Amino acid sequence: MTAAAPPSPALAGRAPADARARYRAGLAVPSSGEAPGYTQANLVVLPREWAFDMLLFGQRNPQPVPLLDVTDPGSPxxxxxxxxxxxxxxxxxxxxxxxxxxxxxxxxRDLWTDDLVAFLIGCSFSFETALLEAGVPVRNIEQGRNVSMYRTNRACRPAGRLSGPLVVSMRPVPAGLVATAVQVTARMPQVHGAPVHVGAPSALGIVDLDRPDFGDPVQAAEGDVPVFWACGVTPQAALMDSRPPFAITHAPGHMFVTDVPDAVYRQL
Amino acid sequence: MTAAAPPSPALAGRAPADARARYRAGLAVPSSGEAPGYTQANLVVLPREWAFDMLLFGQRNPQPVPLLDVTDPGSPxxxxxxxxxxxxxxxxxxxxxxxxxxxxxxxxRDLWTDDLVAFLIGCSFSFETALLEAGVPVRNIEQGRNVSMYRTNRACRPAGRLSGPLVVSMRPVPAGLVATAVQVTARMPQVHGAPVHVGAPSALGIVDLDRPDFGDPVQAAEGDVPVFWACGVTPQAALMDSRPPFAITHAPGHMFVTDVPDAVYRQL
Structure with missing residues (x-):
């Protein structure tokens, strides 16, 4: 159906398949900048016995955990x-x-069983392209760094045995462009949507912006305001806190490159 | 978080609680028109053992099955x-x-067990208010009838043991206001969102608009075009096709009146 619909194969260019072929052959580098214009996704894989809790965790926390697809048990x-x-x-x-x-x-492949369910989760890489197109500078891209990410003092709504903090990514945005950044990202709820917080990092329990919990420190320019978006690392933080017996995820920054154009996830 | 967030209790007026108190005391009438401005929801209740399939069915078919909340097992x-x-x-x-x-x-109450999981699903009553506010006439309301609903020849994406056809509701819209109706409802994806089809009922496998599968026939005015939205009866059709051992739903038109203002589900 509209926003969550799978892409027509005709829409997919070669770039995503080419990137995946290189990774399949063993290339192990961050996927940032690969196949520009195509959606990249976070991966979480859990045994069937934990899958209901993860699916419910996504339903209850759609900003940090926007589920783009969930596989049938055992299917890769x-x-x-x-x-x-x-x-x-x-x-x-x-x-x-x-x-x-x-x-x-x-x-x-050697770890995969018929019992595993994979969750593909939206990623903020998609809205960074939209921000750039709207004239909003993206400092982490300018500086060639991974985005800064922080555990916050806000709890996600628990689901069964899964609980954990909201994790946010932060991008410094010029004060005059904060409203633009809100509007652009609000149109993309399946890739985390509008910011959860603007300014005042201490209100989220963040003591030092220069010491992120995940990713790299990113320098703000004069007049920038820190803007915080819900982050796809949130489910990994829940796995670390909730300790299921077994899970597979992507490595940070090493995402799954899909065939879905970013534009599919942009709303009116 | 934003769109799916629970309401602040301070936001809820008395109207929803008053309606629920009358129903709790035994009043058994359709809920259309009750507590105007507050979201009404479809209900599906299933044993825990089927709940993963239902949750996945909603994730995979967000237009007909927009999940507004899913309860903890046993909790009412x-x-x-x-x-x-x-x-x-x-x-x-x-x-x-x-x-x-x-x-x-x-x-x-006599059928409830610790094993049951309840799914609250968005309802098109919410966008009918938005259509009226935008100047789009809603013929079923004008005629005091339930909306017309049809099983289509389109299959939902299956999830485990659950499968079934897409069910649509139809509203006749003046040709000059079809674009307005699309724009207004597209902003409300959690209550079925944009139409899935405009005109040409035969392309959906609908033989006779005057003979709906659910609800009442609704008369079109001269110059009206039939516009079709994904419908919350879709999960009931899946239950009828997929035959879980036990389920509870709302009776058609007899919805759950929530404390959430419709405006919470309107996007930018």
Missing amino acids: RTVLAPDADLRTDLPRYRVWRDGELAGEPTDV | RTVLAPDADLRTDLPRYRVWRDGELAGEPTDV
């Missing part, structure tokens, strides 16, 4: 890229056991 | 109306056994 296929194999086509994975990081392989 | 409480009891506060229920209608009680 997604409507977001019908030719892709979720076990091989990301540049790097993280494997979690009891909430602890247990490895960062580039292929998870 | 929802964030959409914190004081309400889902077992008593709807005007009338339907009970389903193996996909067959087994009763239409006004109270389901």
